[in-house]
Amino acid sequence: MPKFSHLFLYGFLLFSCLVFSQKKTVKTKSTDNKITIDGKFDEPAWKDAEIATDFVMIEPDNGKPEPSERRTEVKIVYDNTAIYIAATLHDDEPQKILKEYTLRDDFATADHFGVLINGYNDGQQEFRFFVSAAGVQQDGVYTESNDEDFSWDAIWDSHVDVTNFGWRVEMKIPYAALRFPSEKKQTWGINFYREVRRLRQQFSWSMLDRKIANESTQAGILEGIENIETPTRLFIIPYASQYLYSSKFQKTVGEFKGGMDIKYGINDAFTLDAILIPDFGQTKFDNVELNLTAFEQQFSENRPFFTEGTDLFSKGSLLYTRRIGETPEINVADNETIIDQPGSIRLINALKVSGRTKSGLGIGVLNAVTENTSVIVKNNDTGETRLQNIAPLANYNVFVLDQRFRQNSSISLINTNVTRNGEFRDANVSALVWDLNTKKNTYNLSGNVKYSYVNNRTDEEDKKGVAAYLNLGETSGNYRYSIGGVYASTDFDNNDLGINFMTHYHGFYINSNYRTLNPNKIFNSFQAFLNTYTEFDNRTGRIQAGNLNLYFNAFDKLNDFYGFGIYSNPLDVSDFYEPRSTGEQRFVNIPRNVRTYFLYSTNYNRQFAIDFNPTITIFDEKGRRNYGFLFSPRYRFNDRFSLIYGFTFTRQNNNVGWIDFDDDDNTIFARRNRITYINTLQGKYSINNTMNFNLNVRHYWSYATNHEILTLMDDGSYVNNSSYTTNKNSNLNLWNLDLTYSWWFAPGSQVSVLYRNNSALFSREFSRQYENNINDALNSENLNHVFSISIRYFIDYNTVKNSRFYNSFTKPKTRERF
Known part of the structure; x- marks a missing residue:
């Protein structure tokens, strides 16, 4: 009897392990019915389709089953051109579903449903398609090393319908938007995602265990797809743009640009992307800063x-x-x-x-x-x-x-x-x-x-x-940790096609952190980090860096975010880069210092929310300290209109840095005060989920005034210099305004209109009054105006091939009878 009970127990445990280690599986069926993407699910194909349900929570309470009153049910069918997804997202309070309209790929404040597809089922890469309760699409590529990349855009169709029991999503994802092998029977990795935004809860069909970093390996299985062919993936996107330029001292001039993008699927796995005569005139402006560093x-x-x-x-x-x-x-x-x-x-x-x-x-x-x-x-x-x-x-x-x-x-x-x-x-x-x-x-x-x-x-x-x-x-x-080291030789240089700031060093680090995987009585999530890093110059052995850092991140029960950190540099270190001496082992001593910050960000679900981030750094040098803060309120007037204002102020007292070399090749430093003001305004008005107006304004003003001239000595210290009299004060005054309108008038096709004005002023002599500087920026002779209209049209070879126009030219004609 004991032996039988032992065998029974072992068998039960083995069976349990096998059951719970198996991945979730959903089967799909093919259909010959035409499916209209309207969110109604009234085609016969949906009636007998298998249902994927029983979602589990990703965050904040990882592994908790989805409540029945907010259950999610998903069906999949396919035909020769695409797969189709129908999702019913129940909600016991449908009037509270958040559905902010916004630009494509911006999740904003809205509920979301998504499908995550890995056509090779190799746990490596997923193509992810999301749609919000407002009907806004987001799509991206996921890999474990790079996480989600939403710069990737595919051509697919979706429709949402908010009902009295929740909301529904219908999606059509063409095979041209996916990658899969050319096999008769397909086995795909698949997962489904749901976000209930008002509760800040995220769910997935196949559980995503937060103890495991790689999400793609935790996907479920999609079976049943058979006898489909990888389509010809040939897309042509011609564009035409018209620009008008003017300034205070320049008459308006025009410029026309035209070109083409080509995307071609070489086979089922490889894609060619090419741009001929590219036009990047409507890309976002750079946030240029007054750069007084060596880099x-x-x-x-x-x-x-x-x-x-x-x-x-x-x-x-x-x-x-x-x-x-x-x-x-x-x-x-x-x-x-x-x-x-x-x-x-x-x-x-x-x-x-x-x-x-x-x-x-x-x-x-x-x-x-x-x-x-x-x-x-x-x-x-x-x-x-x-x-x-x-x-x-x-x-x-x-x-x-x-x-x-x-x-x-x-x-x-x-x-x-x-x-x-x-x-x-x-x-x-x-x-x-x-x-x-x-x-x-x-x-x-x-x-x-x-x-x-x-x-x-x-x-x-x-x-x-x-x-x-x-x-x-x-x-x-x-609990997680890592240890490691880095090394760079003096002549390592990848700056022709990469970016690298430092060479001739080696360093060692230890990182450790703790995180909660489920909520507790105080926090929905909590993380604590402790790390240390030490770095040495290869040539002299001098310490270049030595820091010990401790910081915390947490979301409370109201989903407000708190961050706090202390970054300490308890050792005097040598900076070999600030002296700007090529080929010489010159350095400047950096006194020990400590920086601390606090970050408070209220839940963006609220109509009014704020971000507040004060910082302070204190050096072991009389009067030398840095401090500043960021204050950014935001207000969402409704689901279509929102404004975000940002104000950043920083001040560096008795900062020490390089300014010049004198006639005797001495390295000249200065003790200086630097003050920076940054004002930004972002506005968005969405007419619907394909038409948007966006405003982006930035005024940047930063100046540094030198009040003590110094000469750098060979031991890294500096002495007063009374002979250097050149004015090396710096004042950078920048203004940027972009007002854009975009309309996705067809899949992959867009009209975009941009009005831009900008100015950039640098000077050694300047006023320290804020009003004078912003007036200079707005009334400067350097204030430029740009107005542009760009049209891009997406052409799919498969659509053209199946069109009547194409067939009328390609089909063989019969001989007329006389």
């Missing part, structure tokens, strides 16, 4: 071609796409002026080829060509002009091989290359990158090794350098 300011990429579907090219962090078409720094004499300096170097064309084989090998090629560019330089004393070449014809290339395996790991080989015409430098960088995870996604070993080679094509020697990174960490559970 360049890094800007976000706003050009769609370089943001969409670039997760493969981001491996190893070797690519900074703003280098492509970037206007180089132009050096001219003090008595010379550049006439009509371009804002960027024109891009002639660009293409991407990317995809992944059935065996998990990802292959990516990105190539772009920029034109040869010269400017006219005028001598202010003589009036003579000369032509100066600032950028040669250049080719930029990225090549990536990324082998994924075991559904959660990868090894990648990346190469970037820049080849310039003539006697200009060429550059080549290669990297081996690995991201290895245990089968249960509990531990991670990641890292990379990079090698750079720069051919200067001048009398300077070629540069060869290496950099490396290694990380080991626990990635699951309440």
